[in-house]
Amino acid sequence: MIGTFVLWEAACWGFGIREFVLPAPSAIWTATVSVWPTVLNHTLSTLTTVLLGFVASVVVSLPLAMLIAASPVISAAVYPLLVVTQSIPKVALAPILLVALGANELPRVIVTFLVAFFPLVVATVAGLLATPPELIELGRACRAGRVQELLRIRLPFAVPFVFGGLKVAAALSVVGAVVAEFVGADAGLGYLIQTSMAFFRSPLAFGAVVILALLGILLFQAVSLAERVFFPWSSGAQSGAPPVA
Amino acid sequence: MIRILHVGKTFRGRDGSAVEALRDVSLDVAEGEFVAIVGASGCGKSTLLRLVAGLVPASTGEVALHGEAVTGPREDTAMVFQAPTLLPWADVLRNVTFPLRLMHRAGPGTEDRARALLATAGLAGFEGKLPSELSGGMQQRVAICRALLQEPRVLLMDEPFGALDALTREEMSLELLRLWSARRMAVLFVTHSIPEAVLLADRVVVVSPRPGRVADVVEVSLPRPRSFDQEGSDEFQRCARRIRAHIFGERRAVA
Numbered sequence: 001m002i003g004t005f006v007l008w009e010a011a012c013w014g015f016g017i018r019e020f021v022l023p024a025p026s027a028i029w030t031a032t033v034s035v036w037p038t039v040l041n042h043t044l045s046t047l048t049t050v051l052l053g054f055v056a057s058v059v060v061s062l063p064l065a066m067l068i069a070a071s072p073v074i075s076a077a078v079y080p081l082l083v084v085t086q087s088i089p090k091v092a093l094a095p096i097l098l099v100a101l102g103a104n105e106l107p108r109v110i111v112t113f114l115v116a117f118f119p120l121v122v123a124t125v126a127g128l129l130a131t132p133p134e135l136i137e138l139g140r141a142c143r144a145g146r147v148q149e150l151l152r153i154r155l156p157f158a159v160p161f162v163f164g165g166l167k168v169a170a171a172l173s174v175v176g177a178v179v180a181e182f183v184g185a186d187a188g189l190g191y192l193i194q195t196s197m198a199f200f201r202s203p204l205a206f207g208a209v210v211i212l213a214l215l216g217i218l219l220f221q222a223v224s225l226a227e228r229v230f231f232p233w234s235s236g237a238q239s240g241a242p243p244v245a
Numbered sequence: 246m247i248r249i250l251h252v253g254k255t256f257r258g259r260d261g262s263a264v265e266a267l268r269d270v271s272l273d274v275a276e277g278e279f280v281a282i283v284g285a286s287g288c289g290k291s292t293l294l295r296l297v298a299g300l301v302p303a304s305t306g307e308v309a310l311h312g313e314a315v316t317g318p319r320e321d322t323a324m325v326f327q328a329p330t331l332l333p334w335a336d337v338l339r340n341v342t343f344p345l346r347l348m349h350r351a352g353p354g355t356e357d358r359a360r361a362l363l364a365t366a367g368l369a370g371f372e373g374k375l376p377s378e379l380s381g382g383m384q385q386r387v388a389i390c391r392a393l394l395q396e397p398r399v400l401l402m403d404e405p406f407g408a409l410d411a412l413t414r415e416e417m418s419l420e421l422l423r424l425w426s427a428r429r430m431a432v433l434f435v436t437h438s439i440p441e442a443v444l445l446a447d448r449v450v451v452v453s454p455r456p457g458r459v460a461d462v463v464e465v466s467l468p469r470p471r472s473f474d475q476e477g478s479d480e481f482q483r484c485a486r487r488i489r490a491h492i493f494g495e496r497r498a499v500a
Contacts, residue, residue, distance in 0.1 A: 134330040141298055141324045142344040143317070152347060156334045233334050233375050 023203040032207030038192075039204075043211055045187040049105065049177040050215065053112025057169055061117045062162070065124035070150055075125075086118045090176065094183035108180035108188075115176030120165035127161025128154045160234040163227045170219040174212055189215075246431050247274035247297060247399060252306035253456075254292050265456035266292045269306070272450060272459065276398070277429040281436055281446035283488055289457025290435045294401050297433060298324050310399060320348060323397035327404040329384035331376035331391075337363065338372040341391045355394075362390050365424065382413040386420075393424060400425075402434045406441070414438075415473065418445060422471055439492075443484045444471055451491045460491045 005025045011017065012024035019027055032039055068075045090111050097107040131154045139149045181190025189208040196205040227234055254267040266289040274280050282290045295301045296308050299318040308315045310322070323344070331340045341359045345351040363372060366386045376384055385405060392400060405421075406414045418441055425432060436442050442449045443465055453460040465484050467475050475481050 132330075134326055134328055135332070137300060138324075138326070138330050138344075139347070140300060141318050141322075142347045143320065144347050148347060153332070156332065159334065231334070233377070 020200040020202045023206055027203045028206045028210065031201065031203035032211075035204070039207065039211070042187055042189050042192045042208070043215070045185075046174075046177050046181065046189040046212070047215065049108045049112055049180065049188065050173045050219065052105070052109045053116055053176055054170060054173040054219070056109060056113040057117035057120055057173065058166070060113070061120040061165070061169075062124060065121050065128060066150060066155070068121070068125050069128035069154065070146065082118060082121060085114060090115050090179050091183065094180050098184040103184055103186075108177060108185060111180035111183075112173050112176035115179065116169040116173040119168040119172065120162070123161045123165025123168070124158055127158025130161065131157040159231050163223065163231070163234060166223045166227075167220055170223050171216050174216045174219065178212060246276045246278070246311065247272070247433070248307075248309045248312075249273070249293070249297070250307045250309070252293075252296060252303045252308060254289070254296060254301070255304045267296075268456040268458050270452075270457065270459055271306075272462075274431050274433065276431055278448070279425065279432045279434065279446045281434045281442035281449045282452060283436060283439060283442045283449055283492070284452035284457065285454050285492060286437065288452045288454035290452050291403050293452070293457065294324075294403050294433060294435050297399070298322055298401050300324075320350070320395075321397055322399040322401060323392035323395040325385075325388050325392045325400070325402040325405045327407045329376065329381075329388040331384055331387055333376055336373050336375055337368065337379070337387050340376065340387055341394055344391060344395050350395075359390070359394055362394055363387075365427075366390050366420065382409055382417060385409060385417065389421065389424070393428065396428075396430075398430050400430050400432045402432065404435055404437065407437070414441070419472070421445070422469075426470065439485050439488050440476065442488065443467075443481055444473070444476070449484065449488055451488050453491070461487065463487050 009024050009026060012022060012027075017024075023031070064078070068078055093114065094107065094111050097110055101107045101110070128150070135153055135157065136149065139153045144152065177188070178190035178193075181188035182194060185191045189212050192208045193205045196202070196208065249270055249272040252267060252270045253265070256264045256266055258264050270293060272280075282293060284290045292301065296303050297310075297315065299308075299315045299322070302316075310319065332343060335343065338356065338359055341363065342351055342355055345355055360369075360372060363369060366389065368383065368386055368390070371379065371383065376387070379387065385408075389405065392402075406417050409417060422445060434442070434445060446465055449463040449465060450459055451461040451463065452458065463484050465480070467478065467480050
């Protein structure tokens with residue numbers, strides 16, 4: 001990591017690359033720090049969108065996945081719709097949502113949600129359906145109903161899968177927020193990148209990109225930490241396979 | 246106690262063809278009796294157990310417990326599977342109490358009873374461990390404790406020691422006998438090990454394959470408590486020989 005930055009810095013100086021083409025790390029640092037209150041504001045704005053979109057995708061995905069796993073009929077009805085939402089490029093959808101819902105936080109959160117929720121639904125459904133038949137039979141032998149089976153056996157079993165989906169969703173919600181900000185926003189790191197590049201202020205735009213990457217890493221790590229703290233058995237056995245003698 | 250009367254079970258295969266797993270099986274098990282079911286793989290002995298458990302319905306005939314027809318899983322039957330089938334997310338104590346909690350039968354004393362039971366099974370101090378931290382034999386011990394905690398009147402065991410190594414297996418058989426003799430519920434024990442069946446059971450039911458039928462019922466009149474020393478006794482050898490003759494005689498007749 002450090003080696004890359006050193007090489008990057010050296011290449012910029014050595015080959016005399018012009019700043020708006022590829023700014024050196026030192027130039028990015030100076031440009032970003034010199035306007036840090038503005039950068040901080042933009043970061044907070046993006047972070048708000050990311051978190052709201054992420055939370056929305058969790059709140060929607062888990063019940064939706066349970067419905068899909070519980071009934072083949074619902075699965076057959078809902079899955080094509082989900083695939084449709086995933087086939088439409090969110091960049092194309094963003095301006096439409098912006099016009100329909102107005103220039104506020106809501107369309108940005110919706111775009112973020114749309115980008116992030118799909119892998120979470122797919123992962124959760126996979127986990128719910130991957131529950132070994134022996135555990136299901138144990139539940140039946142203990143007279144568990146369908147709801148009990150879903151909540152007490154399938155859902156806990158799916159936890160490692162859910163966290164797999166959450167990690168993807170965390171990274172993707174950063175992408176979603178920036179896509180939304182590119183189309184219509186007056187704040188946020190995506191907006192900062194666009195306005196900076198319009199004035200060939202590459203170093204600041206690069207600074208924003210670095211911060212975005214850091215946001216992604218931070219969110220990903222937060223999810224991993226939550227998994228380790230609240231579900232220690234899950235992070236240990238990523239496969240989620242039950243121990244067989 | 247358990248009455249299995251002219252029971253047959255036919256499964257419909259994936260391609261629509263019918264597979265007859267059991268035909269005209271009749272068997273009575275008395276209160277507190279230990280009955281082993283022995284047969285070659287795929288002879289339908291597990292199906293028979295699942296019928297008694299109420300997990301699958303019989304195609305013909307009737308299964309009854311205390312004179313009541315079995316229509317679904319009952320509270321007074323408990324099952325031990327071949328794999329421990331423990332919940333990977335729950336510690337040993339919560340695994341053992343899981344069925345009672347699921348059936349809303351857990352009371353204030355449940356946890357203490359679970360601890361005491363685990364202690365008699367040699368698992369004291371492991372209450373807070375996760376299944377993945379235990380050996381295969383210990384996991385199966387937890388599964389047996391889980392079944393016993395339900396205080397079943399009928400304990401159904403589907404090759405419970407099948408996945409264990411030979412040494413653990415012998416140790417576990419004696420331990421099962423010890424736990425059972427303190428409680429004395431009716432046990433249906435499916436196995437494909439003839440010595441295991443003879444060592445454990447009051448009666449051994451030999452099931453012949455395709456479709457599964459009762460080929461013979463062998464009374465084992467060895468005194469209890471049983472031990473591996475009895476393996477050399479004439480009675481043990483007589484029972485084992487008779488069971489073996491049925492299983493391999495059957496195979497020769499088919500071949």
